[in-house]
Amino acid sequence: MAKSKTVYLSKLDRLLQPSTIDKADYKSIDWENDGETILRKVSMIERCLPVESVVDFGGMWEVDGLYSRVCMERFKIARVTMVDEYVSENWVRNPSLRSGVDFRKGDFSEEGFMSTLEEPYDLALAYDVLPHQIDLIHTLTLMLSKTRKFFLISQPILPEKTMPFRNCLVLLSGSKAYGLIPFKEKWAEETDYWANFSNAAIRDTSHWLWGMTPSFIESIMKSYGWEIVYREFWRGWLPKSSKWRICGLIFKKF
Numbered sequence: 001m002a003k004s005k006t007v008y009l010s011k012l013d014r015l016l017q018p019s020t021i022d023k024a025d026y027k028s029i030d031w032e033n034d035g036e037t038i039l040r041k042v043s044m045i046e047r048c049l050p051v052e053s054v055v056d057f058g059g060m061w062e063v064d065g066l067y068s069r070v071c072m073e074r075f076k077i078a079r080v081t082m083v084d085e086y087v088s089e090n091w092v093r094n095p096s097l098r099s100g101v102d103f104r105k106g107d108f109s110e111e112g113f114m115s116t117l118e119e120p121y122d123l124a125l126a127y128d129v130l131p132h133q134i135d136l137i138h139t140l141t142l143m144l145s146k147t148r149k150f151f152l153i154s155q156p157i158l159p160e161k162t163m164p165f166r167n168c169l170v171l172l173s174g175s176k177a178y179g180l181i182p183f184k185e186k187w188a189e190e191t192d193y194w195a196n197f198s199n200a201a202i203r204d205t206s207h208w209l210w211g212m213t214p215s216f217i218e219s220i221m222k223s224y225g226w227e228i229v230y231r232e233f234w235r236g237w238l239p240k241s242s243k244w245r246i247c248g249l250i251f252k253k254f
């Protein structure tokens with residue numbers, strides 16, 4: 001393992017103490033590759049403390065609800081809800097992943113489902129979910145309507161310098177233009193999965209991808225009354241040659 005990866009993992013271990021979170025329980029997580037991103041995402045939550053409630057939008061795939069559990073066990077947040085339309089096998093099999101987390105299976109882009117979340121939350125996590133929404137603005141509006149103080153966004157973004165304009169939003173389905181399709185460096189190894197991102201016929205939202213510049217995200221959030229209070233960018237699990245970066249953005253309601 002590269003030295004920097006080891007450093008991120010040991011920082012993450014320290015950050016998770018004291019808690020009963022056992023990394024071995026999270027069988028879907030590739031700790032070595034994702035350690036840096038997980039550390040940064042957890043640290044973003046820590047920056048917003050103290051809060052009394054959190055909603056983790058889309059907390060399941062390949063993380064088995066880790067961020068919800070960190071909120072509950074490590075940060076002692078009293079009310080923790082996780083919303084996802086998908087349920088992982090590991091989550092079903094292992095009760096220690098589930099205990100104490102109020103899991104709601106459903107689609108957070110649907111108004112009917114969102115009306116079942118009665119009370120708003122102090123903090124919301126939107127970690128790697130916005131690029132997959134069919135109607136991004138509609139879904140974001142619903143998510144913000146359930147959030148009182150802090151809204152955290154982390155996901156791959158197109159750096160400003162890769163795009164001709166500020167405030168860019170690009171639907172990448174069916175587009176190979178300008179080499180914007182992310183992860184194309186990996187196609188050779190994982191053709192079936194990643195090639196779907198260039199197939200316009202696919203409307204499965206897990207292969208539906210919006211490319212955004214940070215300025216787009218900041219502008220849209222500002223229009224809804226949210227100001228940016230923290231931003232960082234890193235490469236994480238993206239290939240070295242990738243034009244993309246991963247962002248960590250904290251917004252506060254003003």
Ligand SMILES: C[S@@+](CC[C@H](N)C(=O)[O-])C[C@H]1O[C@@H](n2cnc3c(N)ncnc32)[C@H](O)[C@@H]1O
Pocket residue numbers: 057058059060061062063083084085086106107108109127128129132133
């Ligand atoms: C790429 S994963 C991100 C997992 C995790 N939040 C992370 O940071 O690694 C996206 C997750 O969001 C869920 N998801 C995306 N859009 C959704 C929606 N509209 N309603 C419910 N779940 C959704 C998917 O099922 C999946 O579990």
